[in-house]
Amino acid sequence: MADIESSFEFSSSFTSSSLPPPRTRIFKIIVIGDSGVGKTCLTYRFCAGKFPDKTEATIGVDFREKVIEIDGEKIKVQLWDTAGQERFRKSMVQHYYRNVHAVVFVYDVTNAASFRSLPAWIEECRQHALGQEVPRILVGNKCDLRHAAQVSTDLAQQFADAHSMPLFETSAKNPYGNDDDGGRNNSDHVEAIFMTVAHKLKSQKPLVLSQPPCGSGDTVTLRRQDEEDRGSWGCGC
Ligand SMILES: Nc1nc2c(ncn2[C@@H]2O[C@H](COP(=O)(O)OP(=O)(O)OP(=O)(O)O)[C@@H](O)[C@H]2O)c(=O)[nH]1
Numbered sequence: 001m002a003d004i005e006s007s008f009e010f011s012s013s014f015t016s017s018s019l020p021p022p023r024t025r026i027f028k029i030i031v032i033g034d035s036g037v038g039k040t041c042l043t044y045r046f047c048a049g050k051f052p053d054k055t056e057a058t059i060g061v062d063f064r065e066k067v068i069e070i071d072g073e074k075i076k077v078q079l080w081d082t083a084g085q086e087r088f089r090k091s092m093v094q095h096y097y098r099n100v101h102a103v104v105f106v107y108d109v110t111n112a113a114s115f116r117s118l119p120a121w122i123e124e125c126r127q128h129a130l131g132q133e134v135p136r137i138l139v140g141n142k143c144d145l146r147h148a149a150q151v152s153t154d155l156a157q158q159f160a161d162a163h164s165m166p167l168f169e170t171s172a173k174n175p176y177g178n179d180d181d182g183g184r185n186n187s188d189h190v191e192a193i194f195m196t197v198a199h200k201l202k203s204q205k206p207l208v209l210s211q212p213p214c215g216s217g218d219t220v221t222l223r224r225q226d227e228e229d230r231g232s233w234g235c236g237c
């Protein structure tokens with residue numbers, strides 16, 4: 001399991017005696033949903049560019065990072081791949097929601113129960129005072145198994161609309177994100193989904209890099225501008 005506490009401070013590659021660190025923005029995106037929907041595979045696919053050879057149930061949280069470039073700016077996308085199983089998440093759930101910039105809700109299109117669980121995941125966000133300004137997206141995974149689908153696109157779209165979220169249907173497994181019926185363009189590429197989130201975040205109010213006083217080490221901490229304005233993350237609920 002990854003070291004939770006270290007995730008709240010972001011190391012720069014510069015020491016305090018060298019040039020100031022570059023203003024690399026870091027977007028923390030948490031990925032939540034029932035166990036087995038494919039959160040680990042999706043995050044691995046985005047960061048490593050391929051479907052993992054094998055996965056096990058996530059315990060606590062795993063972090064994956066990828067540096068992307070948008071309009072000439074390098075941005076670090078930090079994905080928090082959370083455990084779907086209650087027994088593996090309850091001790092650290094409050095850490096997931098700390099300073100989060102976006103939430104990705106995942107269900108499995110072949111598993112209706114995972115879709116029915118979505119209100120509970122939304123409620124968990126609400127209970128952890130996630131502000132309404134935090135973008136949320138809905139991802140239906142395993143579209144390569146379209147023949148076994150239990151959740152129709154129409155139903156998922158209705159749910160997404162009701163919660164003001166964009167819907168993406170995808171496959172972490174299929175190299176092109178297209179369906180097993182040979183049709184293209186009916187599914188979204190994993191890469192495009194996370195890039196869309198990053199674009200959305202980039203277009204929002206800028207994040208501010210808070211730098212520690214000289215001599216206090218070589219770390220920088222990210223805070224949102226509105227967090228600094230209000231003194232807290234706040235809740236728009
Ligand atoms: N066919 C298919 N299988 C997938 C896909 N994504 C994940 N899987 C499989 O689904 C199973 C669960 O995937 P994980 O990524 O470990 O699921 P998870 O949501 O991280 O589960 P927890 O860590 O327990 O919360 C694994 O056997 C994966 O190989 C997909 O897009 N298509």
Ligand SMILES: [Mg+2]
Nearest residue numbers: 039040057058
């Ligand atoms: Mg997992």
